[in-house]
Amino acid sequence: QQPVQSPQAVILREGEDAVINCSSSKALYSVHWYRQKHGEAPVFLMILLKGGEQKGHDKISASFNEKKQQSSLYLTASQLSYSGTYFCGTEPRGNYGGSQGNLIFGKGTKLSVKP
Amino acid sequence: DTEVTQTPKHLVMGMTNKKSLKCEQHMGHRAMYWYKQKAKKPPELMFVYSYEKLSINESVPSRFSPECPNSSLLNLHLHALQPEDSALYLCASSSRQGGYGYTFGSGTRLTVV
Numbered sequence: 224q225q226p227v228q229s230p231q232a233v234i235l236r237e238g239e240d241a242v243i244n245c246s247s248s249k250a251l252y253s254v255h256w257y258r259q260k261h262g263e264a265p266v267f268l269m270i271l272l273k274g275g276e277q278k279g280h281d282k283i284s285a286s287f288n289e290k291k292q293q294s295s296l297y298l299t300a301s302q303l304s305y306s307g308t309y310f311c312g313t314e315p316r317g318n319y320g321g322s323q324g325n326l327i328f329g330k331g332t333k334l335s336v337k338p
Numbered sequence: 339d340t341e342v343t344q345t346p347k348h349l350v351m352g353m354t355n356k357k358s359l360k361c362e363q364h365m366g367h368r369a370m371y372w373y374k375q376k377a378k379k380p381p382e383l384m385f386v387y388s389y390e391k392l393s394i395n396e397s398v399p400s401r402f403s404p405e406c407p408n409s410s411l412l413n414l415h416l417h418a419l420q421p422e423d424s425a426l427y428l429c430a431s432s433s434r435q436g437g438y439g440y441t442f443g444s445g446t447r448l449t450v451v
Binding site for chain 1: 369371379380381382383386388393394396428435436437438439440441442443444445
């Protein structure tokens, strides 16, 4: 039930855009996005709870298609500080519509932003 | 205070040792988690505590024993570990279990010799 992320790696120049995709074979209660820099803890970016929901801050935003069990993370006008590994995490939906309470991470997308 | 504090940061232990990892948060979060992360892999869920009660055990071997003494503290007791248990052990917390973002601690890097 691990979500599938794509691409595995992306190399960008400063100012370029990127999209990272996350899909699940299970019905989802929520999708989380985290960024982890080398040697550091994962940092929470955002959570999407409702189908069709879109969120964002600064130049990082995300969308959630509940019917397709898919989410995408959009990074626009990338900065050097965006470098790191991006993980999506999915909370499966339980039998009664709530969360199963376990967050499962995809394998990650390594993003490198070059000057 | 918006942090999750983990101690120790590094730990080297023999296969016959007993040690404990500690995790503390003062954000009033009522769900706490242990994850294991190997190099270049995603975090893998081990245990979930909700309101100080064990909610999820992801079939973790009994040589790992979690404990939640109060709403701010989470421990992971280690005994008779194997070299393949060497990894970064991450603690996280969230307001409630389900539907809330996680705050992670910086982890304990464990080496079993």
